[in-house]
Amino acid sequence: MNRIKLAFENKKAFIPFITCGDPDIETTEQIIIEAEKNGADLIELGIPFSDPTAEGPVIQGANLRALQGGITTDKVFDMVKRLRETVKVPLVIMTYANVVFSYDADRFMAKCADCGIDGVILPDLPYEEKEEFAPTARKHGVALIPLIAPTSHDRIAMIAREAQGFIYIVSSLGVTGIRSEIKTDIGAIVQVVRENTDTPCAVGFGISTPEQAKKMADLSDGAIVGSAVIKIMAEHGKDSPKYVGEYVRKMKDGIMA
Amino acid sequence: MSEKKGRFGIHGGQYIPETLMNAVIELEKAYEFYKHDKQFNDELTELLNEYANRPSNLYYAEKLSRELGGAKIYLKREDLNHTGSHKINNVLGQALLAKKMGKTRLIAETGAGQHGVATATAAALMNMECVVFMGEEDTKRQALNVYRMKLLGADVIPVKSGTATLKDAVSETMREWTSRIADTHYCLGSVMGPHPFPTIVRDFQAVISRESRAQILEKEGRLPDAVIACVGGGSNAIGSFYHYIKDDGVKLIGCEAAGRGIDTFETAATVNTGRLGIFHGMKSYFCQDEYGQIAPVYSISAGLDYPGIGPEHAYLHDTGRAEYVPVTDDEAVNAFEYLSRTEGIIPAIESAHAVAYAMKLAPKMDKDKIIIITISGRGDKDCAAIARYRGVDIHE
Numbered sequence: 001m002n003r004i005k006l007a008f009e010n011k012k013a014f015i016p017f018i019t020c021g022d023p024d025i026e027t028t029e030q031i032i033i034e035a036e037k038n039g040a041d042l043i044e045l046g047i048p049f050s051d052p053t054a055e056g057p058v059i060q061g062a063n064l065r066a067l068q069g070g071i072t073t074d075k076v077f078d079m080v081k082r083l084r085e086t087v088k089v090p091l092v093i094m095t096y097a098n099v100v101f102s103y104d105a106d107r108f109m110a111k112c113a114d115c116g117i118d119g120v121i122l123p124d125l126p127y128e129e130k131e132e133f134a135p136t137a138r139k140h141g142v143a144l145i146p147l148i149a150p151t152s153h154d155r156i157a158m159i160a161r162e163a164q165g166f167i168y169i170v171s172s173l174g175v176t177g178i179r180s181e182i183k184t185d186i187g188a189i190v191q192v193v194r195e196n197t198d199t200p201c202a203v204g205f206g207i208s209t210p211e212q213a214k215k216m217a218d219l220s221d222g223a224i225v226g227s228a229v230i231k232i233m234a235e236h237g238k239d240s241p242k243y244v245g246e247y248v249r250k251m252k253d254g255i256m257a
Numbered sequence: 258m259s260e261k262k263g264r265f266g267i268h269g270g271q272y273i274p275e276t277l278m279n280a281v282i283e284l285e286k287a288y289e290f291y292k293h294d295k296q297f298n299d300e301l302t303e304l305l306n307e308y309a310n311r312p313s314n315l316y317y318a319e320k321l322s323r324e325l326g327g328a329k330i331y332l333k334r335e336d337l338n339h340t341g342s343h344k345i346n347n348v349l350g351q352a353l354l355a356k357k358m359g360k361t362r363l364i365a366e367t368g369a370g371q372h373g374v375a376t377a378t379a380a381a382l383m384n385m386e387c388v389v390f391m392g393e394e395d396t397k398r399q400a401l402n403v404y405r406m407k408l409l410g411a412d413v414i415p416v417k418s419g420t421a422t423l424k425d426a427v428s429e430t431m432r433e434w435t436s437r438i439a440d441t442h443y444c445l446g447s448v449m450g451p452h453p454f455p456t457i458v459r460d461f462q463a464v465i466s467r468e469s470r471a472q473i474l475e476k477e478g479r480l481p482d483a484v485i486a487c488v489g490g491g492s493n494a495i496g497s498f499y500h501y502i503k504d505d506g507v508k509l510i511g512c513e514a515a516g517r518g519i520d521t522f523e524t525a526a527t528v529n530t531g532r533l534g535i536f537h538g539m540k541s542y543f544c545q546d547e548y549g550q551i552a553p554v555y556s557i558s559a560g561l562d563y564p565g566i567g568p569e570h571a572y573l574h575d576t577g578r579a580e581y582v583p584v585t586d587d588e589a590v591n592a593f594e595y596l597s598r599t600e601g602i603i604p605a606i607e608s609a610h611a612v613a614y615a616m617k618l619a620p621k622m623d624k625d626k627i628i629i630i631t632i633s634g635r636g637d638k639d640c641a642a643i644a645r646y647r648g649v650d651i652h653e
Contacts (some may be wrong), residue, residue: 099549148277149278
């Protein structure tokens, strides 16, 4: 730690999200390699959950396929450990509180540190409940990455002040999924964030085109893309690493344009 | 009882997306204000009494008691409420609260359809929009209730994700709420989910034990020896228990849906087969696998077919104040038929789980002992499904 810093050092970050084990762990491994090669600055690895309440239909589908394919938390850790011999890009896990809790939070965070996971994002762990995992995450040097939503208003400062790693700004109301337009005043949210912390912030939810990514990254420190990547994986299955790589390149170029 | 805001022992909390945090904080503030507001309470009491037909009878089931040959059995008749179940108690409270908060739209999950019907009813009465999310599997099991909700002016959205039952309906309603908060109140149907829902729903359902306590004191001059209710999320059970919690002599017994048995995978008995976890906004007990994936649960009862239990029940289990027992499909169906024949009361298949346990317990108790069973709902909605269970197709 802290590799996460590197993702934002003197540049706008492009952050793809991948559901691990969709369609299988070998493909996930190749996708991570391709994403890094093509300019991903940080990669979010989703450990599937049976009931992902923050996800739209696209990522719900990926969770389902991956679980049916037999993915488990341990298989994700084993894969990351293997990959870490070559992959240098910061990696963070995105999953749900119960996945961490049931594994035993301390054991989970220790495993993260051991295999080279830099942070954890839990969409069902708001500020009020972060002490559930924060002490053990801190102990193992794993950043517990907070989220800020369009409805956060008076909560932004409080969340930003205690943020670690980076801040995930949720661009829109609702669940994950591609949107034609992002209406939230991201600039106003980022301004409050900046007033309260030096921790970088990136925008996710709804982004799919290079133009959207550039706009969001210009307003903040980076753009996060999930559903659009998952759609490529759903379409191409085992052949998707190449296509995800091309997409990552296109998006990264867009952000740097 | 709770050590910390929104906690019942270690259970409860607010494990929800940041997007919803201000919504639950706003709800909590509004509830804290209106629960002490005289006008709000007067309006709610009038709705409960004049519209929902409260107080509900505490009926001495003499024939049932005699046939079972043990304790005196009283039935708390929530099945006689308007809309046919205890769900209306909570819904009228939440709808009135939502209205005071300036909300114009109610969304709700439903399993058996009882809560969906109650919500659609309150929305019709109070001129609010209503959207009910129901697992696709349940829309088939409870087709009549789907029709009733539509008749009442609600939109019913069949949920196809996951196991297409109650837990998926809850997930989908939460997703809907994150996409539209300003004008929308999530009218949660059980004592579950993030704080303040378990407390709000419990308070609105506590009318059951407030009444039954006064009624039994009037009829028998003493408190009951046991109070029995079925438990899915646990709203009728917590309502039935609440005003007896401090009375140590009153045994509190929650009947969980064991489905085909707690030694099978086809069960929904959370306390008996689950373990501690975090899901649907709360820390509590859940049926789950070793990696925390929520288990696909099963029960003949769509209303008890849920992999978790409300956090206050988890706490009552931890402290030993309440006992949670498993009741199988078979036992529940037998009780459904038995109560119909014996007392001329067709209970909801959910409530039949409580009757089934009472049928085992009452004969072991002395004749001077008293049991109250909460009949949480009426069984009309279940007739087609029970007929099917017995191999009869009655083409509803």
